[in-house]
Each structure stands twice: as C-alpha cells, then as structure tokens.
Amino acid sequence: MLRKFLSVFEPFILTLVGTVVLASLLPPRGAMVAVFEGIADAGIVLLFFLHGAKLSREAIVAGARNWRLHLAVFLSTYALFPLLGLGAQASGILPPALAAGMLFLTLLPSTVQSSIAFTAMARGNVAAAVCSASFSNLIGIFLTPALVALLMRSNGMTVSFASIQTILLQLLLPFALGHLLRPAIGGWVARHKQLVTIVDRGSILLVVYTAFGAAVVAGIWQQLSAADLALVLLVCLVILAIVLGATWGVARAMGLPREDAIVLLFCGSKKSLVSGVPMAGVLFPAAQVGMVILPMMLFHQLQLIACALIARRLAQSAAPAD
Template sequence: MRFLKIDPFLLGLLTSVLLATVVPCHGAAVPVFHWLSVGLIALMFFLQGARLSRKAVLDGVVAWKLHLLILACTFVLFPLLGLAAHALFPGLLQPDIWMGVLFLCCLPSTVQSSIAFTSIGGGNVPAAVCAATASNVFGIFITPVLVGLVLSQHGQATGNPLDIVYQLLLPFILGQVLQPWLGAWAHRNKKILSFSDRGSVLVVVYAAFSDAVMQGLWHRLPLAELGLIAVVDSALLFAVLGLTIFGGRLIGLPLKDEIAVVFCGSKKTLASGVPMANVLFPPASVGVIVLPLMLYHQIQLFVCAVLARRFARLSAAQENTPAMPVRKAG
C-alpha cells in the first residue's frame, strides 16, 4: 500500500513550487535557468532513448490489439473527454487552466506506476511493460501534434516546432542510435539516472513557477480554483477508469488483460509532461499549465492503489475457482 503514501517526488515538486514562490529567480538568473532547463530536458530524452532496448520495441508488436486499445485510451479517449468537458463547462476554469487540462489529456502514460499497479492487481505485466513503453515512445511524437491540434481549435498557440525537434526528438533518436553502446551502462545505473531525470523536472518546475509567480500567479489563482482543478481531474480519471473497465468486458478481454488496459490507459506521465510543457508553451504560461497535471498525478496514485487491491482480490478469486468439467455427449 506504499502508493497510498505521498510520493517523495511530489514532495520535491511542492518544495520547488514553494521555493519559486518565496525566492523566484529573476534578473540575470532567468536566462541561466532557461538554458539549464533546455539542456536538462535534452539530456533527459537522450537518456530515455539510451535506456530503451530494441527488444522492448519489438516485443510491443506482439500483442498489437491490446496495445492499440491502450494507445486509443491514452491519445484518443482522453483528448475527446477533455474537449467535451471544456465545451460543456467553458467558464468553470480559467483559460490557462483549461489549457493545462487539455495538455494533460494529450500526454502519454506513465511507465513505472502503470506496471506496478498492473502487477499488484494480478494483471498482464508483460503487456503492461510493452504498452507503457510504447505509449512513452509514441508520445514523444504524438503529444506535440495532439497539443497543436487541440489548442488550435481554441485559438491557442504552442511553442516553436523546431524547439520540439531539437529538445525532444533529436536527443531521443540519438540516444536510441547509441543504445547498443550505452544501454548496458544505463541499465546498471538506472537508479542514479532516475534521480537525474527527477532532478531535471524539479529544476524545470522551479524555473516555470518562478516566471509564473513574477507574472502574479497566486494573485489571480484563488484557492477555490485548485479545488475545481482537482474535481475536473478526478472526473476525467473516473470517466476513463469506468470506460476502460466497461469496454474491456464488452469486448470480452480476459481479466489479466483488462487490468493492464485499465492501469496503462488511465495514467498520465508527470516526469515527461513537465519538460514537454516547458518546450511546447511560452515560459509565462508553463507554471499554470502544469498545475492540473501535478494534481492528477497524486489523484491517480491514490485511486489506482485502491483499485489495484480490488483487482488483486478478483484475480485471486478467479485463480481459486475450479474450472467446470466438460461433459461428454452420450
């Protein structure tokens, strides 16, 4: 039940936000943190490419129907739900916050927690590994396109497309090219590189919120707005969980595959989402835009921890139920 506890990474994020609120970077420090963020984002996606084995890519092709279903939940169902919510309640949240919700809907799934919850629930872990990996790989290419399509419908502009190429795509491709030489080293130092990834995100969050604070973030964002963001995030999560459970049973998925679809299809990555936001949006908007994602991250951990235990009981009951004997004719 460790996922019911507050994630240390989330505590680090909250500390970064608090530090940016009390001591925001300004003046000569702004360009320093800007270029530091650019370099750390490029390094992060380079290491992602270096860590991803060719076998993981090839394994993702095997159960292609299951993976397509998970990808459809991540990159089709979520954006459609976000657009529907915005169309039905356009005045519920501030425009920048709605932009953050729509950005959240376009992000890929997580890897670690998707696999962990699938394992706890007794689901198809190999499929979860492949699906979550595929979601993150495709997300590097799909998310910028989706964000551009979704936000263009509301007259919102994203960042320079060349920044996306230079900071996200090229470092990832270079890491994948060098993977045969760097893969073993990256695997051996996985924990150290994980701290590097999270440290990069914390720096980006500090720089983004510093800019937002200097623009008067907390003066124009009342506490009640945070509560509304949590309500919208929760509604999105429960809608996707309900639809994936119902859809999996409607098409007759085995319970193990259903569990993988539910947990991989409902997650959104914070670790990649914050750097992507830093590339896709103007600096003054990033701090506000990532707020819905930061809240969704913790909500999904709490809710899915409870759901994983329930799935674990269902899986255990199914395994302990003896198969009905087949009666021969005559």
C-alpha cells in the same frame, strides 16, 4: 487503510510541492532565469537520452503482437482523454488558463514507469505494458504537439516552427541517440536505475521551479483562488474516474484476459508528468507554463493514489486464484 493511503504520497510528491513553494517565495529573476532555464534544458536532454537507452526492443517485439490491446490503449490516451478535455473546456467551469492546462493534460502520452509498476503489482501482462507505455511515449513526441496545434487554437496557443524544432532537437534527437546506443550503454543504464530516477525527478523539479517562478512573477497567485484549485481537483477526479471505468468496461467488452485488461486499465488511464512538463516548457510562453502544468501536477498525484489502491485490490483478488 489510512496508512496505505498516506504511503502513496512518496517523497517526490512532497519535494514537488516544496519546489512550488520555493518558486512562490524565491522565484528566479533577472540573469538567473536564463541560468535555470539552461540547466533545466540540459536535464531534459539527458532525461530523454537515458529513456531512449532504456527502451527494450525485445520487450516491444514481444508485446507488439497484441495489437487489439495496444490499439485500445492508444484510443484511450489520444481519443477518449482529449474528448473529455474538450468537454471540460466547453463546460466553462474553469477559468480559460486552467481550462487550457486541463486540455493540455488530456493530450499527453501515458506514463511508463508507474504504468508498468502498477501492472506488475496487480499481476498483469508486464511485457504488454512495457510495449503500450513505450509506444505511447514515443508517438507522443510527435502526436502531442500536433494535437496542441489542432485543438488549442481557441486558447490562443499555437505551435510555431521554432517549437517543433526545439522538440526535435531537445526531445526526439536525444531519445533516438540513446536508443541507437543501447547496445553499448543499455546494460550500464539498467545497472544504474537510481541515476535515471535522479535525472527523471531532478529535470522535472528544475522545469517546475523555473516555470512556476516565471508564473509567480507574472502574478499566478493573484489570478488563482482556492475555489479555482478546488474546481481543478474536481475536474481531474471526474476525468480520472470516467477513464478508469471506461477502460475496465471496454476490456470486459473486448473479452480481454484479466492480465491484458489490467494493462488497458493502467496504461490507458495515465498521463505522463515526465513528458508533459518538458513539452509544456517548449510549447508555451514561459509566463503561461506554470498555469498550464498545474492541472497536470494535481492529476499526477490523483492517478498515483487511485491506481495504487486499485492495484492492491486486484493483487489481493488474484491471490486465491494463484
């Protein structure tokens, strides 16, 4: 059991932790800040371009017929999660900056790769998972900034016209271009999945390094204590447990087949680090980004651990039936 638990900590997670340590010890300063920001922006543009090229229209059409399932995933992602985020903020248990980061976490779209992978591992409806996760990410490009503008005003964080313009040019436009060019480059992208993975993770690491470097210069580690980190971890655990229980309970109440219930469980309980880190970099001042993405990074690892263990258990329970 311990070996299975530790296996969830994939090399990327260790690299992510190492990036935070590097940013804490050697943050970019002076002219290097603009250099790293430029490289990170270019990586994000390439990332969304490749994700647009990966998006399969056939899979979306095949899965889109199951509208009840997709509506349930949507409501979990963009209604249940934000309500929990608002509740965590109203409780006053977290310092204001971390409470803002927790609320931002709950406004993000679902993941794509891990939602599909865990659905497949648990022998769920993979086509429906592709549709739900892709739709969540696509609408999140518009909906997450809108929810930030609507729900985070009390934190003094507003979405400016410049932020909206940056989202359109840096996230949506490359995504749309990549999808339009899918007939020409989709096959090449599918054959070079490792390239997409490298761009995925490299872009995240660059943004995390730049954001945490700016936060370190602004004094993030003087503002945070071990107790604060423990509280963030606890709140993340509580939110994840509530959503996992709620999605599985709703699936049973709706009478969904086991394969579709698995889709709701995994697609409806996740938040995307890939989408969240670039959006945070666009929506918030550089000095605040490090604090904002901290809950997201902790939640990301917790969801991987929990869902990996659950997917294994569901796969084992399905084996006798097969």
